[in-house]
Amino acid sequence: xKEKYESAFxxxxxxxxxxxxxxxxxxxxxxxxxxxxxxxxxxAEAMDAGAQALCAEMMGxxxxxxxxxxxxxLATDFDTLQSEAWFKGNIQKIASIGASIFTAAFxxxxxxxxxxxxxxLDGAEGRTWMSASFDxxxxxxxxxSEVENYFIWRQQDASRNSLNMxxxxxxxxxxxxxxxxxxxxxxxxxxxxxxxxxxxxxKRGRVIAKRERTRQVSYVxxxxxxxxxxxxxxxxxALDSExxxxxxxxxxxxxxxxxxx
Ligand SMILES: Nc1nc2c(ncn2[C@@H]2O[C@H](COP(=O)(O)OP(=O)(O)O)[C@@H](O)[C@H]2O)c(=O)[nH]1
Ligand SMILES: [Mg+2]
Numbered sequence: 616x617k618e619k620y621e622s623a624f625x626x627x628x629x630x631x632x633x634x635x636x637x638x639x640x641x642x643x644x645x646x647x648x649x650x651x652x653x654x655x656x657x658x659a660e661a662m663d664a665g666a667q668a669l670c671a672e673m674m675g676x677x678x679x680x681x682x683x684x685x686x687x688x689l690a691t692d693f694d695t696l697q698s699e700a701w702f703k704g705n706i707q708k709i710a711s712i713g714a715s716i717f718t719a720a721f722x723x724x725x726x727x728x729x730x731x732x733x734x735x736l737d738g739a740e741g742r743t744w745m746s747a748s749f750d751x752x753x754x755x756x757x758x759x760s761e762v763e764n765y766f767i768w769r770q771q772d773a774s775r776n777s778l779n780m781x782x783x784x785x786x787x788x789x790x791x792x793x794x795x796x797x798x799x800x801x802x803x804x805x806x807x808x809x810x811x812x813x814x815x816x817x818k819r820g821r822v823i824a825k826r827e828r829t830r831q832v833s834y835v836x837x838x839x840x841x842x843x844x845x846x847x848x849x850x851x852x853a854l855d856s857e858x859x860x861x862x863x864x865x866x867x868x869x870x871x872x873x874x875x876x
Contacts, residue, residue: 626705626707627703628700629755631692632755633689633691633755633756633758634689634691634701634709634754635690635755635756636669636673636710636713636752636753637688638688638714638717638749638751639684640747641747641748643683646747652780654814654817657725660724662684665718665721665749666679666686666717666823667852668719669686669688669720670823673713674699675698675700676688677824677825677871677873678825679824680769680770681823682769682770682820683772683773686717687769688713691873691875709753710750713751713753714748714750714751718747718748721747722746722747728744729741729744759874759875763861763868766868767861767862769820770820770860774818778796778799778810781813782794782799816856816857819859819860822854822871823853823855824853826851827850828851829847830846830847830849831844831846831847832844833845
């Protein structure tokens with residue numbers, strides 16, 4: 616059975632390259648019907664929780680970039696000669712496990728938020744809060760400069776999305792028909808609204824990357840029974856909500872994408 620049927624669909628990504636996994640909320644237009652417009656910080660926070668969970672699980676993960684209902688992850692397998700790709704590059708595994716880790720962590724964060732807001736979790740509204748699902752797609756990009764361009768493309772989508780969300784908050788669908796970006800900016804100005812004044816992450820998206828921090832730990836030594844105070848270094852997945860415009864600060868993305876020799 617395995618050889619006849621199952622193995623025929625064991626697709627793997629090529630090795631020693633840049634792997635991208637992008638998760639995207641399923642029907643978020645509908646899921647966000649009860650959310651704050653134009654920007655719901657709670658959605659963003661739950662997205663970040665999903666992304667941090669997946670960053671921690673994904674072997675070789677370098678960083679993640681998110682906006683709206685999507686997050687893109689970069690993973691590499693060329694760190695050392697022994698480095699291996701996550702699930703040995705098995706696409707079905709990466710996509711399905713990636714989507715389920717993200718979905719679980721997102722809904723768990725939403726459950727916490729609903730509880731804070733006093734939403735009854737066993738009622739219909741409570742179930743709605745925990746009903747999000749995400750797809751994941753997996754592909755490789757052959758060169759470092761194209762990886763940069765990929766993230767620039769996603770960030771440009773973020774800026775376009777946030778302008779459109781803001782415009783449709785202040786104007787009707789009809790009023791916005793056939794208007795380009797500069798006209799939308801002008802229309803907003805007429806209502807005294809400036810897209811530039813929106814929070815940075817609403818306009819540009821957010822990044823999660825590995826950072827080092829030190830932490831003081833205290834424990835009782837097994838043999839000597841003495842209390843030991845120690846400063847330990849640890850790495851963690853840190854959220855950056857004040858990211859630059861990628862095309863304006865070329866060093867930012869360059870610092871996140873490893874060089875393959
Ligand atoms: N109200 C609100 N909606 C959001 C927010 N972020 C994302 N969305 C919604 O999520 C959708 C994401 O777009 P897309 O993935 O193309 O649509 P989908 O197929 O319905 O998931 C947007 O069109 C918005 O309707 C937010 O912060 N507030
Ligand atoms: Mg979506």
